[in-house]
Amino acid sequence: KNQVEQSPQSLIILEGKNCTLQCNYTVSPFSNLRWYKQDTGRGPVSLTIMTFSENTKSNGRYTATLDADTKQSSLHITASQLSDSASYICVVSASFGDKLIFGTGTRLQVFP
Amino acid sequence: EPEVTQTPSHQVTQMGQEVILRCVPISNHLYFYWYRQILGQKVEFLVSFYNNEISEKSEIFDDQFSVERPDGSNFTLKIRSTKLEDSAMYFCASSERRTDANSPLHFGNGTRLTVT
Numbered sequence: 001k002n003q004v005e006q007s008p009q010s011l012i013i014l015e016g017k018n019c020t021l022q023c024n025y026t027v028s029p030f031s032n033l034r035w036y037k038q039d040t041g042r043g044p045v046s047l048t049i050m051t052f053s054e055n056t057k058s059n060g061r062y063t064a065t066l067d068a069d070t071k072q073s074s075l076h077i078t079a080s081q082l083s084d085s086a087s088y089i090c091v092v093s094a095s096f097g098d099k100l101i102f103g104t105g106t107r108l109q110v111f112p
Numbered sequence: 113e114p115e116v117t118q119t120p121s122h123q124v125t126q127m128g129q130e131v132i133l134r135c136v137p138i139s140n141h142l143y144f145y146w147y148r149q150i151l152g153q154k155v156e157f158l159v160s161f162y163n164n165e166i167s168e169k170s171e172i173f174d175d176q177f178s179v180e181r182p183d184g185s186n187f188t189l190k191i192r193s194t195k196l197e198d199s200a201m202y203f204c205a206s207s208e209r210r211t212d213a214n215s216p217l218h219f220g221n222g223t224r225l226t227v228t
Binding site for chain 1: 116119122143145147153155156157162165167168170205210211212215216217218219220221222224
Protein backbone atom coordinates (compact mmCIF):
# COMPACT_ATOMS: atom_id res chain seq x y z
CA LYS A 1 0.00 0.00 0.00
CA ASN A 2 1.31 3.47 -0.87
CA GLN A 3 2.14 5.27 2.35
CA VAL A 4 4.12 8.24 3.59
CA GLU A 5 5.32 8.35 7.20
CA GLN A 6 6.88 11.32 8.97
CA SER A 7 8.78 11.92 12.17
CA PRO A 8 8.75 13.46 14.60
CA GLN A 9 5.04 14.12 14.96
CA SER A 10 5.80 17.42 16.62
CA LEU A 11 8.88 19.49 17.39
CA ILE A 12 9.62 22.56 19.49
CA ILE A 13 12.76 24.61 18.86
CA LEU A 14 14.10 28.03 19.79
CA GLU A 15 14.30 30.83 17.26
CA GLY A 16 17.60 30.78 15.37
CA LYS A 17 18.16 27.05 15.78
CA ASN A 18 18.26 24.47 13.00
CA CYS A 19 16.09 21.38 12.72
CA THR A 20 15.62 18.36 10.48
CA LEU A 21 12.37 16.59 9.70
CA GLN A 22 12.20 13.03 8.37
CA CYS A 23 10.04 11.25 5.81
CA ASN A 24 9.84 7.61 4.73
CA TYR A 25 7.68 6.41 1.88
CA THR A 26 6.58 3.18 0.26
CA VAL A 27 5.06 4.68 -2.88
CA SER A 28 5.80 2.72 -6.03
CA PRO A 29 6.50 3.40 -8.81
CA PHE A 30 7.93 6.66 -7.58
CA SER A 31 7.66 9.88 -9.56
CA ASN A 32 8.52 12.78 -7.28
CA LEU A 33 8.61 13.90 -3.65
CA ARG A 34 7.44 17.26 -2.39
CA TRP A 35 7.62 19.15 0.85
CA TYR A 36 4.77 21.48 1.71
CA LYS A 37 4.32 24.02 4.52
CA GLN A 38 0.81 24.35 5.94
CA ASP A 39 -0.13 27.13 8.32
CA THR A 40 -3.12 26.46 10.57
CA GLY A 41 -6.38 26.90 8.65
CA ARG A 42 -4.62 27.53 5.34
CA GLY A 43 -3.84 25.50 2.24
CA PRO A 44 -0.48 23.75 1.79
CA VAL A 45 2.25 25.80 0.10
CA SER A 46 4.93 24.08 -1.97
CA LEU A 47 8.53 24.30 -0.74
CA THR A 48 10.41 21.81 -2.96
CA ILE A 49 9.84 19.12 -5.59
CA MET A 50 12.44 16.41 -6.26
CA THR A 51 12.57 13.58 -8.75
CA PHE A 52 14.43 10.30 -8.15
CA SER A 53 17.57 11.70 -9.81
CA GLU A 54 17.84 14.66 -7.45
CA ASN A 55 19.61 14.27 -4.10
CA THR A 56 19.10 17.73 -2.72
CA LYS A 57 17.13 20.88 -3.43
CA SER A 58 17.10 24.20 -1.61
CA ASN A 59 14.55 26.97 -1.27
CA GLY A 60 15.99 29.74 0.86
CA ARG A 61 16.48 28.40 4.39
CA TYR A 62 14.81 25.11 3.47
CA THR A 63 16.93 22.24 2.12
CA ALA A 64 15.38 18.92 1.16
CA THR A 65 17.29 15.69 0.56
CA LEU A 66 16.16 12.52 -1.13
CA ASP A 67 17.56 8.99 -1.06
CA ALA A 68 15.49 7.07 -3.60
CA ASP A 69 17.26 3.81 -2.77
CA THR A 70 16.22 3.82 0.90
CA LYS A 71 13.02 5.77 0.15
CA GLN A 72 13.83 8.44 2.67
CA SER A 73 13.75 12.22 2.56
CA SER A 74 14.56 14.99 5.00
CA LEU A 75 13.79 18.67 5.27
CA HIS A 76 16.38 20.82 6.99
CA ILE A 77 15.42 24.28 8.23
CA THR A 78 18.29 26.65 8.94
CA ALA A 79 18.21 29.58 11.36
CA SER A 80 14.55 29.11 12.24
CA GLN A 81 12.19 32.06 12.50
CA LEU A 82 8.93 32.47 14.39
CA SER A 83 7.11 32.40 11.04
CA ASP A 84 8.39 28.87 10.44
CA SER A 85 5.84 27.63 12.98
CA ALA A 86 3.57 25.42 10.87
CA SER A 87 3.01 21.83 9.78
CA TYR A 88 5.51 20.45 7.29
CA ILE A 89 4.13 17.76 5.08
CA CYS A 90 5.98 15.22 2.96
CA VAL A 91 4.02 14.39 -0.19
CA VAL A 92 4.77 11.75 -2.83
CA SER A 93 3.51 11.33 -6.37
CA ALA A 94 3.44 7.95 -8.05
CA SER A 95 4.23 7.47 -11.70
CA PHE A 96 1.31 7.07 -14.12
CA GLY A 97 -1.03 8.73 -11.66
CA ASP A 98 -2.39 12.18 -11.03
CA LYS A 99 -2.76 12.32 -7.29
CA LEU A 100 -0.56 13.22 -4.34
CA ILE A 101 -0.12 10.98 -1.31
CA PHE A 102 0.26 13.01 1.85
CA GLY A 103 2.06 12.22 5.06
CA THR A 104 0.57 13.18 8.43
CA GLY A 105 3.02 16.06 8.81
CA THR A 106 5.37 17.34 11.50
CA ARG A 107 4.01 20.15 13.63
CA LEU A 108 6.88 22.63 14.21
CA GLN A 109 6.70 25.32 16.85
CA VAL A 110 9.40 27.98 17.02
CA PHE A 111 9.62 29.94 20.26
CA PRO A 112 11.53 33.19 20.91
CA GLU B 113 1.42 36.05 -7.69
CA PRO B 114 -1.70 34.29 -9.04
CA GLU B 115 -3.53 32.13 -6.54
CA VAL B 116 -6.35 29.62 -6.26
CA THR B 117 -9.40 31.15 -4.58
CA GLN B 118 -12.17 29.24 -2.83
CA THR B 119 -15.59 30.28 -1.62
CA PRO B 120 -17.09 30.21 0.89
CA SER B 121 -14.39 29.97 3.53
CA HIS B 122 -16.83 28.29 5.89
CA GLN B 123 -20.07 26.47 5.10
CA VAL B 124 -22.48 25.06 7.67
CA THR B 125 -25.21 22.73 6.45
CA GLN B 126 -27.69 20.28 7.87
CA MET B 127 -27.34 16.56 7.32
CA GLY B 128 -29.07 15.50 4.11
CA GLN B 129 -28.66 18.85 2.38
CA GLU B 130 -26.68 19.48 -0.79
CA VAL B 131 -23.70 21.83 -0.87
CA ILE B 132 -21.63 23.30 -3.67
CA LEU B 133 -18.06 24.35 -2.99
CA ARG B 134 -16.58 26.79 -5.45
CA CYS B 135 -13.07 27.35 -6.71
CA VAL B 136 -11.35 29.63 -9.19
CA PRO B 137 -8.11 27.94 -10.30
CA ILE B 138 -5.09 29.81 -11.62
CA SER B 139 -6.01 31.01 -15.10
CA ASN B 140 -3.42 29.22 -17.27
CA HIS B 141 -3.65 25.91 -15.40
CA LEU B 142 -5.18 22.87 -17.07
CA TYR B 143 -5.40 20.32 -14.25
CA PHE B 144 -7.78 20.72 -11.35
CA TYR B 145 -8.14 18.81 -8.11
CA TRP B 146 -10.15 18.47 -4.92
CA TYR B 147 -8.58 17.21 -1.71
CA ARG B 148 -10.03 17.07 1.77
CA GLN B 149 -8.63 17.10 5.28
CA ILE B 150 -10.66 15.84 8.19
CA LEU B 151 -9.67 17.65 11.40
CA GLY B 152 -6.45 16.20 12.79
CA GLN B 153 -5.91 13.85 9.86
CA LYS B 154 -3.83 13.88 6.69
CA VAL B 155 -4.86 15.50 3.43
CA GLU B 156 -6.64 12.99 1.14
CA PHE B 157 -7.07 13.01 -2.62
CA LEU B 158 -10.65 13.10 -3.91
CA VAL B 159 -10.57 13.73 -7.65
CA SER B 160 -8.55 15.11 -10.56
CA PHE B 161 -10.10 16.80 -13.58
CA TYR B 162 -8.68 17.57 -17.00
CA ASN B 163 -10.17 18.49 -20.37
CA ASN B 164 -13.66 18.64 -18.87
CA GLU B 165 -13.67 15.15 -17.47
CA ILE B 166 -12.56 13.25 -14.40
CA SER B 167 -9.11 11.75 -14.94
CA GLU B 168 -8.74 9.98 -11.60
CA LYS B 169 -10.81 9.59 -8.43
CA SER B 170 -10.37 7.97 -5.04
CA GLU B 171 -12.65 5.48 -3.35
CA ILE B 172 -13.95 8.36 -1.22
CA PHE B 173 -15.35 10.03 -4.34
CA ASP B 174 -18.52 8.00 -4.71
CA ASP B 175 -21.89 8.85 -6.28
CA GLN B 176 -22.50 11.40 -3.53
CA PHE B 177 -19.86 13.65 -5.09
CA SER B 178 -19.63 15.37 -8.47
CA VAL B 179 -17.39 17.99 -10.05
CA GLU B 180 -18.03 20.46 -12.79
CA ARG B 181 -16.31 23.25 -14.68
CA PRO B 182 -19.41 25.24 -15.63
CA ASP B 183 -17.51 28.02 -17.39
CA GLY B 184 -13.94 29.00 -18.23
CA SER B 185 -12.99 30.04 -14.73
CA ASN B 186 -14.91 28.14 -12.02
CA PHE B 187 -14.46 24.58 -10.76
CA THR B 188 -17.06 23.21 -8.36
CA LEU B 189 -17.48 20.26 -6.02
CA LYS B 190 -21.07 19.21 -5.27
CA ILE B 191 -21.84 17.00 -2.30
CA ARG B 192 -25.34 15.55 -2.31
CA SER B 193 -27.16 14.45 0.83
CA THR B 194 -24.38 15.45 3.21
CA LYS B 195 -23.46 13.23 6.15
CA LEU B 196 -21.84 14.10 9.46
CA GLU B 197 -18.60 12.43 8.31
CA ASP B 198 -18.37 14.83 5.35
CA SER B 199 -17.32 17.54 7.80
CA ALA B 200 -13.81 18.50 6.75
CA MET B 201 -11.68 21.16 5.10
CA TYR B 202 -11.99 20.87 1.33
CA PHE B 203 -9.06 22.13 -0.73
CA CYS B 204 -9.13 22.97 -4.40
CA ALA B 205 -5.83 22.86 -6.30
CA SER B 206 -4.61 23.50 -9.82
CA SER B 207 -1.51 22.77 -11.87
CA GLU B 208 -0.05 23.37 -15.32
CA ARG B 209 0.69 19.65 -15.77
CA ARG B 210 -0.08 16.33 -14.09
CA THR B 211 1.41 15.66 -10.65
CA ASP B 212 3.61 12.87 -12.05
CA ALA B 213 5.13 15.46 -14.39
CA ASN B 214 6.78 17.23 -11.45
CA SER B 215 4.56 20.27 -11.76
CA PRO B 216 3.89 22.35 -8.63
CA LEU B 217 0.36 21.96 -7.29
CA HIS B 218 -1.12 25.21 -6.02
CA PHE B 219 -3.74 24.95 -3.27
CA GLY B 220 -6.46 27.33 -2.23
CA ASN B 221 -7.05 28.11 1.44
CA GLY B 222 -9.96 25.74 1.65
CA THR B 223 -13.63 25.67 2.55
CA ARG B 224 -14.39 24.38 6.01
CA LEU B 225 -17.58 22.33 5.74
CA THR B 226 -19.48 21.61 8.93
CA VAL B 227 -22.42 19.20 8.72
CA THR B 228 -24.79 19.33 11.71
